[in-house]
Amino acid sequence: MDFLSASIVDGLLLGFVYGVAAMGLTLIWGVMNVINLAHGPIIALGMFGVYLIFTALGLNPYIGIVLVALLGLLLGVLIYYVAVHRVINAPHLSTLLATYSVNMMIIGVGTAVFSTSPRNVDFSLGSVELGPITLLGSRAVAAVAAVLVTGALYIFLYRTRPGRYIRAVANNRDAAELMGVPSTRILALSFGLGTMLAAIAGGLIATFFPFTILAGGVYELKSFVISVLGGLGNPIGALFGGLILGVLEGIIPTFMPTTWVPVLEFVLFVLILLVRPSGIFGAKK
């Protein structure tokens, strides 16, 4: 029982971070119906950003994450204008391939610069013992950071003017344009926010797991699963999807070999797509 509660807590803490990564993917999907296949490499760039700031400048990784978030936002806006804007109204295949080409460029340059050898941010916050549960400091801080990011995103989307514009464009781009919303700039901003969230998640993961430039791929696939769990296009649902996935990853290994976790995850993923494409929390169509 102690073992079970320990792995649930572990899973929950990780789940918050997974949730932030998935939020980025699902926000972009919700606003412009684009599946961002460069999501994984951007997560990896977030990891390397924090790593470089920590090792080269000696700054605290959490300050590094703020910088990385800003760079992630700018990178996303750039990617939008260069690769996505021209094909935003084209069939799905075009946007999938356009974002995939960005994936190839980042991975291509990344492997040339950083090679594929594993790195880690040599940084520890110690741990706290709570009865049978050992809380790793860096994971607990990451979970708190994830909640803060989600709260900030919520306030941004629901309480500020650009956030309302984003929701209007997501709801109906043509109508929003007729109301005077500068839709191109809002789309670029949304793409930037999506990549920013991915970069933040990468930065948080880097504080407790080792990584390579290819490490983002795993989290990209997890983000797909989580986005579908929480309802594609629903950023707040993504956080809950992340928690569900985290808990599943904590519980399943207690009664099955760990290698079965991805099997169950992806079967669940396909089933939810088939039965409830709007996600567990989404409204019934």
Added chain:
Amino acid sequence: MNGLRKYSGLILAIVVVLALVAWPTINGKDITREVVFTMILSVALASSLNILLGYTGYVSFGHVVFFGLGGYVGFYLMAVQNWSLWPAMLAGGVASGTLAFFLGKAILRLRGGYFALATIGVNEAVRAFINNYKPFGGPVGLSLNFSVYQNYGGGAREALWLSFYMLAALTILVIIVSYAVRTSKFGLGLLAIREDEDAAEIMGVRAPNAKTWAYVLSAIFPGILGVLFFFKNGNIEPAPAFRLQLSIEMIVMVMLGGQGTVLGPILGGAGYQRFRGFLLTNPLFKNIQLAVAGFLLLIIVLFIPAGIIGWVRNRFPKLRRVLQ
């Protein structure tokens, strides 16, 4: 003469493949054979994907699942049950076709991005399952006893040449099927689904059936090719068998040549592999070959979305009869 003109699109496509096959046959070098093997394997995979992607417009992002699953089923029969290559290839094709049939019934209801995501999920689920499936060797996979190759013409070298010609024959078969589908009533139904699925259904196309059969057709050949590829390879493991990257490369080849045309995937597949080989061996691009390929992909997606053949067809309408 009339017949020749009528089939000129098909004949041109086959001539291109035959010319590729003739290259190592004439110079007899093993290295050329390997280069051309990768090229025509890509041609065959791209042409089979084109039946679904190009004609029907459904983006299967995890098409490699059929290549891997077929390969695994066939390889298991050869390595463990001591089957010969031919029935194993057939079994691989049947396994992939069956999976596509049942999968198609379920996931072809999804449209656009949802379908693409589901196919990725299916590939990952199958890959993770095979990683755990003991009869297929789990994470270490299976390998063939070297002596097996003696049954195919004497030695390993003969077996490699045999695989090469077998692949060539299969590739031509895929192209004939692709051409037959495109020029048939069934194919017209698929093209109608691509343009507007709801309108097609109102006009009498039985979309769910047609889509499922297009999916099955486009899955059978990758299954057969998977068996042949891993037979030649000598071993099979989950990671290379279900490499998502290969799926995406297949889509790139179809896009590059021109989706929805018979000749497009042939030029796209051969051209893509040739170009990749150039980048990988060129000292200037060797380290950043992926980035260069990505950049060119972006240029094509943004500026030539119809692919090479599509662009030529739009530019020179007179060539449309030949370039199908």
